[in-house]
Amino acid sequence: MDFTVSVLLGTFLLSIGALFIFIWSMSKGLFGDGVAAATEIFEPSELGMVEDPAATQAQKGRLQQAMRPSMDANQSMTVEDADSRVRADRSTSLVVGVCLTLAVIWLVLASFAGLISSIKLHSPDWWVQFEWLTFGRIRPIHLNLIGYGWCSLAGIGVAIWMIPRLLKTELVGAQYALLGGALWSIGVTAGIVAIATGHSDGLEWLEFPWQIDILLVVGGALVGFPLWLTLLQRKVKHLYVSVWYIAAGLLWFPILFLVANWPGLHFGVQEATMNWWFGHNVLGLWFTPLGLAASYYFIPKVLGKPIHSYNLSLLGFWSLAFFYSQVGGHHLIGGPVPSWLVTISIVQSMMMIIPVFAVAVNQHMTVLGNFRALNHSPTLRFIVLGAMMYTAASVQGSLEALRAVNAVTHFTHYTVAHAHLGLYGFFTMVMFGSIYFIMPRVMNWEWPYPKLISLHFWLVLVGFGIYFIWLTIGGWFQGLAMLDENTTFMQSVALTLPYLEARSIGGALMTLGHLVFALHFFAMGWKFGPKRLGATLLGTAWMTRLLGKGATA
Amino acid sequence: MSAGKSFWEMDELRLISGAMVILGLATGLLVVMPYLLLENVEPPAGLKAYSTQQLAGRQVYIANGCVYCHSQQPRDIKLAPDAKRGWGRASVAGDYAYDTPHLLGTMRTGPDLLNIGARQPSVDWHLGHLYQPRAYTPGSTMPPYAFLFEVRQGEAKPGEKVVNLPPSLAKPGQVVIAKPEALALVDYLISLDRTYPALAPLPVKQPASSKEQP
Numbered sequence: 001m002d003f004t005v006s007v008l009l010g011t012f013l014l015s016i017g018a019l020f021i022f023i024w025s026m027s028k029g030l031f032g033d034g035v036a037a038a039t040e041i042f043e044p045s046e047l048g049m050v051e052d053p054a055a056t057q058a059q060k061g062r063l064q065q066a067m068r069p070s071m072d073a074n075q076s077m078t079v080e081d082a083d084s085r086v087r088a089d090r091s092t093s094l095v096v097g098v099c100l101t102l103a104v105i106w107l108v109l110a111s112f113a114g115l116i117s118s119i120k121l122h123s124p125d126w127w128v129q130f131e132w133l134t135f136g137r138i139r140p141i142h143l144n145l146i147g148y149g150w151c152s153l154a155g156i157g158v159a160i161w162m163i164p165r166l167l168k169t170e171l172v173g174a175q176y177a178l179l180g181g182a183l184w185s186i187g188v189t190a191g192i193v194a195i196a197t198g199h200s201d202g203l204e205w206l207e208f209p210w211q212i213d214i215l216l217v218v219g220g221a222l223v224g225f226p227l228w229l230t231l232l233q234r235k236v237k238h239l240y241v242s243v244w245y246i247a248a249g250l251l252w253f254p255i256l257f258l259v260a261n262w263p264g265l266h267f268g269v270q271e272a273t274m275n276w277w278f279g280h281n282v283l284g285l286w287f288t289p290l291g292l293a294a295s296y297y298f299i300p301k302v303l304g305k306p307i308h309s310y311n312l313s314l315l316g317f318w319s320l321a322f323f324y325s326q327v328g329g330h331h332l333i334g335g336p337v338p339s340w341l342v343t344i345s346i347v348q349s350m351m352m353i354i355p356v357f358a359v360a361v362n363q364h365m366t367v368l369g370n371f372r373a374l375n376h377s378p379t380l381r382f383i384v385l386g387a388m389m390y391t392a393a394s395v396q397g398s399l400e401a402l403r404a405v406n407a408v409t410h411f412t413h414y415t416v417a418h419a420h421l422g423l424y425g426f427f428t429m430v431m432f433g434s435i436y437f438i439m440p441r442v443m444n445w446e447w448p449y450p451k452l453i454s455l456h457f458w459l460v461l462v463g464f465g466i467y468f469i470w471l472t473i474g475g476w477f478q479g480l481a482m483l484d485e486n487t488t489f490m491q492s493v494a495l496t497l498p499y500l501e502a503r504s505i506g507g508a509l510m511t512l513g514h515l516v517f518a519l520h521f522f523a524m525g526w527k528f529g530p531k532r533l534g535a536t537l538l539g540t541a542w543m544t545r546l547l548g549k550g551a552t553a
Numbered sequence: 554m555s556a557g558k559s560f561w562e563m564d565e566l567r568l569i570s571g572a573m574v575i576l577g578l579a580t581g582l583l584v585v586m587p588y589l590l591l592e593n594v595e596p597p598a599g600l601k602a603y604s605t606q607q608l609a610g611r612q613v614y615i616a617n618g619c620v621y622c623h624s625q626q627p628r629d630i631k632l633a634p635d636a637k638r639g640w641g642r643a644s645v646a647g648d649y650a651y652d653t654p655h656l657l658g659t660m661r662t663g664p665d666l667l668n669i670g671a672r673q674p675s676v677d678w679h680l681g682h683l684y685q686p687r688a689y690t691p692g693s694t695m696p697p698y699a700f701l702f703e704v705r706q707g708e709a710k711p712g713e714k715v716v717n718l719p720p721s722l723a724k725p726g727q728v729v730i731a732k733p734e735a736l737a738l739v740d741y742l743i744s745l746d747r748t749y750p751a752l753a754p755l756p757v758k759q760p761a762s763s764k765e766q767p
Contacts, residue, residue, distance in 0.1 A: 007586075203654050415659070
């Protein structure tokens with residue numbers, strides 16, 4: 001049989017076959033006890049009790065009212081449960097604090113790099129005297145600071161913090177993660193210097209020279225150690241959804257990065273297919289699993305209510321891994337690559353609707369009917385917004401892979417807007433929410449100025465709204481202009497200018513939001529603000545353990 | 554299945570092996586298969602290998618991130634009117650036989666450059682355009698690369714390449730000298746010329762199979 005046809009047919013039959021086995025076993029109830037597995041993140045005394053350390057006491061009261069008024073928000077779990085929870089949180093506080101602090105610093109630097117890049121696109125004669133500030137260097141600096149600095153370290157920090165809570169035991173081997181995080185950060189710093197001084201590898205997402213990549217491979221692998229060591233000690237019967245995503249992500253990343261950066265292995269067009277195998281997998285098999293792990297934990301945790309369907313999450317996980325890992329070729333539609341490869345990627349991009357639908361139904365059904373809770377929980381506001389953007393970004397991504405749409409959007413700013421919907425709208429929003437939840441536990445200190453959380457939220461939401469909407473429209477028009485042979489190329493450049501200026505305004509608001517966030521983060525780090533260590537933490541049982549009797553603030 | 558553990562119950566072993574098998578499958582499809590198919594692609598007869606100077610220029614292209622605005626992959630006329638813009642025929646795998654790292658690109662903030670050497674073979678044009686793009690292409694959003702040049706009051710030394718600027722940019726008593734990086738970059742840009750006829754896209758043994766492109 002023809003080679004192309006057999007590859008396509010084989011992949012197709014494999015996908016469909018796996019899907020049918022899956023649906024069949026689901027209908028036969030072979031998935032086991034979904035309810036027990038879904039409630040694994042709660043202590044028995046905790047179901048129905050809301051939790052949001054980022055909320056003020058009044059907010060938390062209203063949140064509990066919105067969810068289950070019969071329970072008292074200040075009622076607490078049993079002393080034993082609270083005690084083990086406190087020890088679990090304490091076992092991660094140092095390493096998580098370090099990772100998240102570094103992540104926030106990278107975020108601020110990356111925001112400025114992004115804003116400078118954005119302005120340079122419509123004002124090309126601005127700030128041109130320095131080599132390292134030229135667009136072709138500051139843009140990859142922005143991407144790498146965001147990808148490997150902010151997103152990766154925030155994702156790692158949040159994942160490590162969740163591990164003991166998911167496995168109900170203290171973190172084992174935190175020092176490996178600390179060492180891994182340090183190597184990783186040294187790698188990011190060195191990589192940024194390499195790009196700034198003109199030593200880029202030249203591949204998008206893979207700019208760091210291979211000597212520096214070793215630090216990220218070793219660091220990434222070391223960060224996974226505490227998970228494997230803690231898994232050996234686990235006290236839970238079922239592994240919760242978030243554990244699968246974290247474990248798979250921590251395994252996948254070092255392998256992806258190692259294969260992609262192996263010196264002298266890749267060549268010519270093959271390197272292009274590898275480039276987008278990596279470029280899409282770093283999103284699908286690294287950031288997305290970490291982001292979904294966080295939203296699968298925090299949405300039910302804040303609401304005090306288990307996820308809608310455990311079986312759907314199982315379907316979502318395996319289909320995400322299978323389909324997402326094969327979509328990279330859609331970046332090369334119309335390029336000089338084998339056509340079967342592009343076709344497979346387009347088909348699998350459409351199949352991505354399955355995992356996206358599974359996650360969307362699962363997470364949104366959990367929130368459905370409780371939307372009022374978003375008013376009262378700062379954590380939930382960011383995370384639910386992020387989960388919605390995940391659905392939007394994924395559906396948009398599937399459509400963009402279709403040849404007819406791709407012909408317009410490929411090579412334009414539309415794609416840039418889409419990339420930000422995924423990595424910013426989804427991932428970064430989920431990380432903001434997670435950090436707001438986590439940091440009070442890490443620091444034993446509440447967020448000093450709750451109003452700044454709202455300010456941060458609205459600045460980044462409005463800023464990103466402007467960014468995404470205008471850049472999407474501008475990019476689409478740019479693509480149409482480039483497809484029209486009667487329009488000169490320079491017209492396609494000129495028409496984007498007002499949209500690019502709008503993007504700079506949106507980007508400036510986002511940067512401002514990040515400054516507010518960083519300021520608040522460090523204000524908490526230095527324990528500014530009124531001492532309100534109280535009920536918004538773990539409740540009275542925990543307070544009693546920590547501060548002795550009669551301590552109610 | 555009654556003993557608590559179901560077939561689908563996630564445990565560490567299933568998770569790790571499943572995750573690895575799936576990654577292996579994707580790597581096989583998107584990395585290993587293209588590797589095997591493309592490793593024996595011969596450079597087309599019309600394609601010259603880069604000279605040392607051109608390779609140095611290619612490094613300048615990489616260092617300054619030209620790839621973030623310029624693609625090097627004209628698309629087929631059925632997909633986009635790239636050929637009608639003078640960007641050349643749809644490229645084939647053999648066109649990139651000497652291109653490591655690849656510079657296919659993902660953006661067209663600027664035009665495709667795979668055949669820029671055929672379109673614009675003038676060294677003076679390229680040097681001046683790199684020094685100030687808007688003096689040559691009104692409305693261009695390309696940054697000026699002043700750091701690839703040395704501006705000096707007085708005369709150029711022997712052996713130095715003086716950039717011939719248009720009257721709007723030239724200042725009396727001042728010379729603009731192209732640094733070696735600028736000369737190498739221009740040498741590379743002018744070498745970008747894939748206007749020779751393309752071979753079949755993939756010299757794979759496919760008896761009597763239909764091929765999409767001639």
